[in-house]
Amino acid sequence: MADHADGPLLSTPLTDLHRELGARLVPFAGYEMPVQYPAGIIAEHSHTREKAGLFDVSHMGQAWLVGPDHETTARALEAMVPSDVAVLKPGRQRYTVLLNAEGGIVDDLMVARPQGAENEGRLFLVVNASRKAVDYALIAANLPDNVTLEVIEDRALIALQGPMAAEVMAAHAPAAADMAFMGVAQMEFDGIAVYVSRSGYTGEDGYEISVPAGAAEPLARALLADERVAPIGLGARDSLRLEAGLCLYGHDLDETTSPVEGAITFVLQKRRKEEANFPGAARILSELADGPSRVRVGLTLAGRAPAREGAEIRAADGSVIGVLTSGGFAPTLGAPIAMGYVDPAHAAVGTPVKLVVRGRELEASVAEMPFVPQRYHRKPSA
Amino acid sequence: MSTRYTEDHEWITVEGDVATVGITDYAQQQLGDVVFVELPEVGRKVSKGDEAAVVESVKAASEVYAPLDGEIVEANGVLADEPGKVNEDPEGAAWFVKIRLSDTSQLDSLMDEAAYKAHVEGL
Numbered sequence: 001m002a003d004h005a006d007g008p009l010l011s012t013p014l015t016d017l018h019r020e021l022g023a024r025l026v027p028f029a030g031y032e033m034p035v036q037y038p039a040g041i042i043a044e045h046s047h048t049r050e051k052a053g054l055f056d057v058s059h060m061g062q063a064w065l066v067g068p069d070h071e072t073t074a075r076a077l078e079a080m081v082p083s084d085v086a087v088l089k090p091g092r093q094r095y096t097v098l099l100n101a102e103g104g105i106v107d108d109l110m111v112a113r114p115q116g117a118e119n120e121g122r123l124f125l126v127v128n129a130s131r132k133a134v135d136y137a138l139i140a141a142n143l144p145d146n147v148t149l150e151v152i153e154d155r156a157l158i159a160l161q162g163p164m165a166a167e168v169m170a171a172h173a174p175a176a177a178d179m180a181f182m183g184v185a186q187m188e189f190d191g192i193a194v195y196v197s198r199s200g201y202t203g204e205d206g207y208e209i210s211v212p213a214g215a216a217e218p219l220a221r222a223l224l225a226d227e228r229v230a231p232i233g234l235g236a237r238d239s240l241r242l243e244a245g246l247c248l249y250g251h252d253l254d255e256t257t258s259p260v261e262g263a264i265t266f267v268l269q270k271r272r273k274e275e276a277n278f279p280g281a282a283r284i285l286s287e288l289a290d291g292p293s294r295v296r297v298g299l300t301l302a303g304r305a306p307a308r309e310g311a312e313i314r315a316a317d318g319s320v321i322g323v324l325t326s327g328g329f330a331p332t333l334g335a336p337i338a339m340g341y342v343d344p345a346h347a348a349v350g351t352p353v354k355l356v357v358r359g360r361e362l363e364a365s366v367a368e369m370p371f372v373p374q375r376y377h378r379k380p381s382a
Numbered sequence: 383m384s385t386r387y388t389e390d391h392e393w394i395t396v397e398g399d400v401a402t403v404g405i406t407d408y409a410q411q412q413l414g415d416v417v418f419v420e421l422p423e424v425g426r427k428v429s430k431g432d433e434a435a436v437v438e439s440v441k442a443a444s445e446v447y448a449p450l451d452g453e454i455v456e457a458n459g460v461l462a463d464e465p466g467k468v469n470e471d472p473e474g475a476a477w478f479v480k481i482r483l484s485d486t487s488q489l490d491s492l493m494d495e496a497a498y499k500a501h502v503e504g505l
Contacts, residue, residue, distance in 0.1 A: 035441070036414060040414055040415050040469075041414055041415050041439075041440040041441065042415040042440060045440075235414065235440060235441050238441070239440055304417070304418050304462075304465075305418050305420060305438065306417065306418060306438050306443075308442070308443060328440060328441070329417040329418070329438070329440050331440070336417075336418075358420070358436065
């Protein structure tokens with residue numbers, strides 16, 4: 001993800017709290033963000049897998065798409081994404097991608113249809129921080145006259161992730177306990193009006209909480225007061241999402257990669273494939289039928305040395321077959337893992353490959369993803 | 383002889399003409415959790431400023447440069463199995479390499495503890 005070198009860094013409503021908690025702040029997508037707290041990335045990572053981690057993701061873009069009715073707003077967004085948005089029921093969210101005319105991914109994002117008659121015709125979008133300007137310009141330029149984009153600048157976004165997230169959340173927002181994975185709801189958190197989705201980017205059960213900026217710090221402090229909750233920085237957020245096999249835009253996905261190459265074909269629903277009316281449909285449908293020229297795979301390494309983004313991937317015979325787009329140490333596994341794009345002839349799980357690090361070939365093999373099982377809350381509790 | 387330091391956050395102690403080299407506590411704090419250390423082969427000749435080792439933290443790889451000219455005479459094998467030692471005891475058990483110096487007068491160009499402390503405080 002490109003760090004914006006020009007201009008002063010932006011802060012979030014929680015920046016002072018991060019500093020108070022001893023965070024190391026670094027530039028990220030134009031914001032000053034916590035990369036880690038004094039506990040360190042491995043401890044923060046493990047805490048999230050075992051208990052509950054609090055993440056400030058306020059740098060991400062939140063926006064409303066507003067039209068006269070759901071069908072109109074959904075169809076307007078569908079002109080830019082390959083997913084079935086019209087089918088979304090109130091209180092449901094879906095992961096999708098904005099596409100360019102060549103079927104390349106402009107950004108990956110969440111789209112939610114809120115509950116309530118007062119929200120008819122409204123969709124709630126959460127986009128990547130580094131892509132906000134690009135996304136908003138693209139969306140605004142492609143909307144019909146009766147649908148508008150309303151960028152939200154006065155809300156923070158806080159993620160609570162981990163196996164104890166639901167118990168922690170229930171003490172402040174009892175309505176959150178009954179939500180299903182990828183459900184969204186408006187509710188009160190200790191009297192604060194919030195939008196909550198049961199989702200996240202760690203592979204764990206958890207929530208993302210959209211809160212008015214002025215109430216973000218009290219809300220974060222209320223969560224951190226629970227001994228099961230620790231603050232988690234971007235460093236562990238990256239290792240958690242990598243273990244979960246999830247893509248990071250600007251690394252694992254960019255404007256040249258299609259959803260088929262990116263192995264996220266679940267963003268394509270049947271009706272949309274049949275209608276073939278999304279940007280780049282010809283390329284994407286042909287890749288679905290005949291296979292893409294490259295595909296994203298997971299990789300496990302035989303040794304302890306990690307391989308990083310940019311490392312060349314070679315076949316057993318030494319020929320170059322691809323490149324790593326993410327790589328690092330997996331704290332849960334105690335071993336290095338990576339993902340990258342390879343020639344589909346070498347994409348089968350178990351295929352031995354070599355990763356070139358500092359001129360040397362490291363033994364690796366194509367692996368099943370996620371590397372660590374996802375533990376989403378698939379069904380509402382009884 | 384007292385411990386010497388480089389601007390790149392290495393520490394050096396010398397016995398006779400053999401220098402023991404590691405990274406400072408400040409360096410390990412900046413790196414965060416160390417998960418892998420790549421050390422040079424014994425017998426390799428190094429010149430001041432050459433890449434002598436690589437430290438991999440969870441987030442990134444960082445080079446460790448030879449602080450002086452010489453020959454690698456020992457590498458700390460403990461770090462292969464326990465890279466986390468670099469975080470626990472950077473200026474003790476987690477030394478990286480021993481270098482037989484070809485010119486001990488180069489030591490004079492390195493910082494003493496007070497100068498290094500001032501260097502870190504200025505960062």
